[in-house]
Amino acid sequence: MFNFFKRDPLKKLRQQYDAKAEQAMLAQRKGDMRLFADLTAEAEELWAQYQQLQQATESEPRT
Template sequence: MFSFFKRDPVKALRQKYDAKAEQAMLAQRKGDMRLFADLTAEAEELWQQLEKLQEKNN
């Protein structure tokens, strides 16, 4: 009934991915390669989840 109030899961996951990727970029700029690697791995996991969700919706 009120489906327009529901948040789009793809959009929410994309925002999380974008935030994580930006954190990784900032860590790389600071020279913290270990943190960069960890954040990049987390961003990759989010990206895989995002792709699966997009395939499911299409």
């Protein structure tokens, strides 16, 4: 009944991914390749979680 009060977990993960990818880009621009690699790996983990959650929500039956 009050589903519109629930936050969208996909949106939250996407925002986290976008922020992490931007941090990685800025690290790369500064020349810090080690930090860039670490942040990119974290962003890829977030993206994998995002895709798994998206597939799970698409396969759920709608009521």
